[in-house]
Amino acid sequence: MPPAEWLQKADEESDAKRPRRSCSHLVRDDSYYIRRSIQSVGGLLWSAADIAMAARLFSSTNTRHPTVVFAEEEEKRRVFTLVYDVLRYKSILNKALSDLHFFKKHPQFQERYQHVWLLFFDLYKRDFSPRDALDAKEETEFQEQGLFEIEIALWNTRVRLAATVARLRIKNGAHSLSMLIPQHLQQKKSTLEEAIITGWVNGFRNSVKDVCKAVENVSISSLPKNEDDLHPMTYKTDHLLPRFIHIMPSSREDIVHLPIVLNHHLILQERTFCIGPAVMAQLLKDFALTGIVAQTHVNSIVTMAYFANLLVNNEKIEKLHVFGAGKKRDACIQYLKHLGVNNTEVHEDNFADLSPDNHVLNNVIGVLATPPNTNSSVIDPVDLALARGGDLELLHQLTVEDLSRIPSREEIEHLLTEQQETLRRAMSKPQIQFIVYETHSRFESENSEMTNVLIEELNTYARDMHLEELKKSQGEKQSEQPEKPEGEQTAEDKETLEKEKSIEHEEPPAPLPNIVVPLSDLFELGTLPNLCPGNEKCLNLQSEGVYLALIKRKEITRLDPKYMIKMAESRGLFGRSEGSKQKQQSGQSSKAKATLAALQNRSDSLNDSKKGNKIKVEMERIAAPTRSSFLKDSRTPVHVPDPCPRHAYHLSQDGKPKVILRKITRNEPLTLSEEKDLIRRLYYSYRLPDKSKLPLYNALPPLKFWNSSAEEIEQYIRKQLFNRRSRQVLEKNESNRMIFNVGRRIQLSEFQNLVSSPEQKLYWNEKSTKITK
Numbered sequence: 001m002p003p004a005e006w007l008q009k010a011d012e013e014s015d016a017k018r019p020r021r022s023c024s025h026l027v028r029d030d031s032y033y034i035r036r037s038i039q040s041v042g043g044l045l046w047s048a049a050d051i052a053m054a055a056r057l058f059s060s061t062n063t064r065h066p067t068v069v070f071a072e073e074e075e076k077r078r079v080f081t082l083v084y085d086v087l088r089y090k091s092i093l094n095k096a097l098s099d100l101h102f103f104k105k106h107p108q109f110q111e112r113y114q115h116v117w118l119l120f121f122d123l124y125k126r127d128f129s130p131r132d133a134l135d136a137k138e139e140t141e142f143q144e145q146g147l148f149e150i151e152i153a154l155w156n157t158r159v160r161l162a163a164t165v166a167r168l169r170i171k172n173g174a175h176s177l178s179m180l181i182p183q184h185l186q187q188k189k190s191t192l193e194e195a196i197i198t199g200w201v202n203g204f205r206n207s208v209k210d211v212c213k214a215v216e217n218v219s220i221s222s223l224p225k226n227e228d229d230l231h232p233m234t235y236k237t238d239h240l241l242p243r244f245i246h247i248m249p250s251s252r253e254d255i256v257h258l259p260i261v262l263n264h265h266l267i268l269q270e271r272t273f274c275i276g277p278a279v280m281a282q283l284l285k286d287f288a289l290t291g292i293v294a295q296t297h298v299n300s301i302v303t304m305a306y307f308a309n310l311l312v313n314n315e316k317i318e319k320l321h322v323f324g325a326g327k328k329r330d331a332c333i334q335y336l337k338h339l340g341v342n343n344t345e346v347h348e349d350n351f352a353d354l355s356p357d358n359h360v361l362n363n364v365i366g367v368l369a370t371p372p373n374t375n376s377s378v379i380d381p382v383d384l385a386l387a388r389g390g391d392l393e394l395l396h397q398l399t400v401e402d403l404s405r406i407p408s409r410e411e412i413e414h415l416l417t418e419q420q421e422t423l424r425r426a427m428s429k430p431q432i433q434f435i436v437y438e439t440h441s442r443f444e445s446e447n448s449e450m451t452n453v454l455i456e457e458l459n460t461y462a463r464d465m466h467l468e469e470l471k472k473s474q475g476e477k478q479s480e481q482p483e484k485p486e487g488e489q490t491a492e493d494k495e496t497l498e499k500e501k502s503i504e505h506e507e508p509p510a511p512l513p514n515i516v517v518p519l520s521d522l523f524e525l526g527t528l529p530n531l532c533p534g535n536e537k538c539l540n541l542q543s544e545g546v547y548l549a550l551i552k553r554k555e556i557t558r559l560d561p562k563y564m565i566k567m568a569e570s571r572g573l574f575g576r577s578e579g580s581k582q583k584q585q586s587g588q589s590s591k592a593k594a595t596l597a598a599l600q601n602r603s604d605s606l607n608d609s610k611k612g613n614k615i616k617v618e619m620e621r622i623a624a625p626t627r628s629s630f631l632k633d634s635r636t637p638v639h640v641p642d643p644c645p646r647h648a649y650h651l652s653q654d655g656k657p658k659v660i661l662r663k664i665t666r667n668e669p670l671t672l673s674e675e676k677d678l679i680r681r682l683y684y685s686y687r688l689p690d691k692s693k694l695p696l697y698n699a700l701p702p703l704k705f706w707n708s709s710a711e712e713i714e715q716y717i718r719k720q721l722f723n724r725r726s727r728q729v730l731e732k733n734e735s736n737r738m739i740f741n742v743g744r745r746i747q748l749s750e751f752q753n754l755v756s757s758p759e760q761k762l763y764w765n766e767k768s769t770k771i772t773k
Helices: 002-015 048-059 073-088 090-099 107-126 136-143 145-155 158-171 206-215 273-287 300-311 328-339 381-387 392-398 413-427 448-480 491-506 559-570 588-612 627-632 645-654 672-685 710-752 758-772
Strands: 197-201 232-238 242-247 265-266 291-295 315-322 345-347 365-369 434-439 523-524 547-553
Touching: 048 073, 048 107, 048 136, 073 090, 073 381, 073 392, 090 107, 090 158, 107 145, 107 158, 136 145, 145 158, 197 300, 197 491, 206 232, 206 242, 265 300, 273 300, 273 365, 273 547, 291 300, 300 315, 300 328, 300 345, 300 710, 315 710, 328 345, 328 448, 365 413, 381 392, 413 434, 413 448, 413 672, 448 547
Parallel strands: 291 315, 291 365, 315 345, 365 434
Antiparallel strands: 197 242, 197 265, 232 242, 434 547, 523 547
16 A cells, blocks of 8 residues: 555544544534634734635735725734735645645635635634634625635544644744744744834824824823833834834724824834835935925835825925826825825826826926835835735735745846836936935845946946037038039049048047046936934844935036036136136037037036136126116117116116216217117206106207216206206297287277277277287
């Protein structure tokens, strides 16, 4: 008889000799039930109802976004924690079931292997003891999921299952089954660390001070400053992350049911995914940049809300743009609305697929790149799955047995491609000054290798582009040189031309040496900021399970006055130092010379700024015409600017300039526009006694006054105004006298009509004639 068949027969005989008890709750009485608290990773207890919900999750066809509805967030965490524990122990559970040929004896359960793992793990955690009594609701849920049949089959094989598990443990020298699971699936936190609840304060709802006061109201005191480790019924704020808090209650229910948690004042989250946003927020303060911040992917909805909380107090940051939401965009917007976040815009489009013509990135100055990765170094996979809305597929991916080995490039090619395209898109925008690259992987192909290769690739591309522009400019110069006609070309010219053509065909032209690339076009790996000054080793990214890299431009562009002055100096607007030498090359066009001069001026200015040399001012650069020079210039201008109200008000309040006309000589007469401008400036001077708007076109000063001072011109205008007023007074008096005489004649004619005798008419006619004369 083969050994396998003998062992199987011996097991069947031994089972036949042992007394059995039915698993069905209908057969057992109440005295048989033993109350046991089944505890999972993280100190969570699960019940029969949680087992039924876990079975419903395993039955879901959409593992990325299961449609299972939970009563509360705490129930969802318990169920996902149970599912994660089952998947962690699945290799051992499957080994024990295979040794007993369980699926051969019960082929009807072969397609429901995950439900078998679930009930087998629950039986092991109960020490192969009977289950507690089920209530009516739990019985209905078990019946709907078809769990009673599987539970009866496992219960009938419980003795052999327990023996098989014991043999596996003894064979490998393990004190418990947790030592048999792969290294990357073993829990690294201690029991005390599992009892700590972490979260951050929602600044859109409440302040850190008020939240700490609410925690103290439930008899949880603040940890003394001279202590670092929490003990039961204490809390402390995080030394690294802003607005973050750690609490160790007597039980988890004491915190999760508080009003500050239910009303979204305190958001519970593991701190690993909050380090990247905290570093990004600190860099924005250090670089003093102004604009919009972007996040490339929605790796966690809760993390996105925390990032928005850190940016709300930075006045220079307008808003946060988050990309890659996809079908979860509406859910993200609804969650942010519940939290009161109002400085974030969620986009459905993928960041790497944005077209160059898309204006959504126009004012973006910093990017938090969080592309998909293997998540092989995540400390709390359950928290990540819950933060992604209940991602069951993530738990399946993170519980693969061979995850500890280094995968080949073909296996993770899709992840590497997404990471490369994301970083290229962010680094190709000239207005983006730095990128914080975040992954939760322990593979170098996703971390340092990715950043180093892309930085070298982008810097090489920048040098090639500047070299190509310089070659084009030199080619234009050579094409602009006039060629001699064929009749005028000598034999020597033809021979030289043939030699040059033969050389061009034989060897390609050598690249131009010493190509100076602006520092703003080059990238480098920067140093991460110190989030806790005074303690250099306060952050260990490897122990936190996160990789962060700062990719920044070698010269950060800030559009502030100080930087604009510096750029003006570097581009030669304020001249060049005396020690700088201008290299001229024959055969270059004016465009090539200008390009080389600009590059040389930039490099010279950077060197001179370090040496502290004085800058020689070029008069032709600072003598550019201004509005004031246009108004004071007596020559015919090409373009006369529009009147400036502020300048006119200044003249009316403070007086006209000391010298109106420039000290130059001219022979041509003034134009109409010059006359109007001159009269306007003279007329609105406060020194003139009369403010009435009199036409002065006929009172312009003669040519001899053009080079005179303002006082002499004023005297001339005063005299002209006085003569004009005198003539106006005389003309007014003459007109009044004529009106008086006419009225007088009318009165005499009316009086004559009253005189009836001819002698009287003759008398009055002679009288009126004398008066009129």
